[in-house]
Amino acid sequence: MTKLPYERPTIRKLTAGPLSKFGPRAGARPVAELEGVPVPELLARFGSPLFVLSERQLRRSYQAVMRAFGTRYPQVQLAWSYKTNYLNAVCRVFHQEGAWAEVVSGLELEKALGNGVPGAQILFNGPGKTRADLARAAEVDAVIHLDNADELHRLLEVAAGRPHRPRVALRVNLDAGIFPQWDRFGFNLENGQAWQALQQVAAATEQLDLVGLHCHLGTYILQPAAYGVAATKLAALALRCQQELSLPVRYLDLGGGFPSQNTLKGSYLPGPDAVPDLDDYAAAIAEALLGAGFRVGELPLLVLEAGRALVDEAGYLLGTVLATKRLADGRRATVLDFGVNLLFTAYWYDHHISPVRTFSEQTEPTVLYGPLCMNIDVVRESIVLPLLAAGDQVVVHRVGAYNMSQWQQFITLRPHVVLLDLQGNPHIIREAETLEYLQQPERVPAHLQG
């Protein structure tokens, strides 16, 4: 006799509350495959947990950003933000599409060079460039985005005696009408620091070649109009540079900070409903630049350091339920085989999480915990999911940004990262770590051996 499918019995208290104007909550739809590849097959082959990146989505996102900006402004260049995800395979997909590299450390500079990016197409940001970093950047002709006066003077020392002038851009922070104002990177515009720095650069034109102005408003900026304000102010500064200092500015870099469709913690609406369309950002920036007063034929190149908007959507984290339990207050808790060690962005987002197999319509709210023996290891404080049991698999969506660069090796090893190519073939792009790999740099003093 065929037995009936089983789902654990559960009972929940009915509570009266205000009706939701959005109607009943939609159940979590199962996601059984990625790019046509069954999730259970991926987990059986590569183990759980597992990061998966879709090459198709990486390219689609890049092309979407280029389309949004390129149809509104004549000269647009994307510089892939390495810190968002600097796995070489990911970087190379974007470089194949035409992206330059935006790096923020000596390590990232070397990674970009290793990925075949010509030095002239590398933009070196970051507040902590060492003398060696500056020398290396100058040597390979990367553009150094000056962050502070100490760095400017350090670079002047580095530049002395070089056959070619290092190319530089000035990092500018400004009031674009958003709070908090990020003023820790670069020179402030409103208090005159930026102009003072530009005058110093102008006085050193024999040693330095000013090519651009840069501004990074912040992260996950949900106000496209702020970019319009920043573009207007940066364009005015560029024009002033040209008129008063005879320094033509070849590019304006509006930085990054463009959001993905993840849902920020505390957001009333889910990300897909709350996040403005990329076209809104493109329109705000293009309108500001086109109306800034540049002469025909002298429009500067528009550079964008997109990161999250290019890679987040393409990343998935697959995992498995290790256990379910009930907390003291009666809430359900579910323990997963990944936590904040791998899903760093769980600190910022209420990640969308789907079951893999089909369940009945029964659901229950649950806390999602990771496997770490730490109280902070919470993947979701509360999420309505089907009646998951140990062994069930889940898919976390939009994890491509920051997780694979900010993840932590803590009490467990980091798993494989797999790229699904355009045909859906999986390729390991980062091997799962081993105990041997972890211990390779360790040394045990002689008196502790044996």
Add this chain to the structure above:
Amino acid sequence: MKLKKNIATSEAGFVFNPATGDSFAASPLAAEILELLKAGQAPAAIQASLLARYEVSASQLQRDWDDLMAQLHQFQLLES
């Protein structure tokens, strides 16, 4: 492990405690178990019946049974 006599249950899973005014929604399997408990069946007999009819191991069923009973206890639906 008996359901309080005054607890009203329905086949659809609606559960009502007239003493407190609380109402509950039980999943289909939980509703089935509540009906059997209310009919006075012994837990062991109910579990044996479920094992015979559902695709579940004895170990899993026991864990889920304990969890359900803990919930019923917390909701004050069981005789003390």
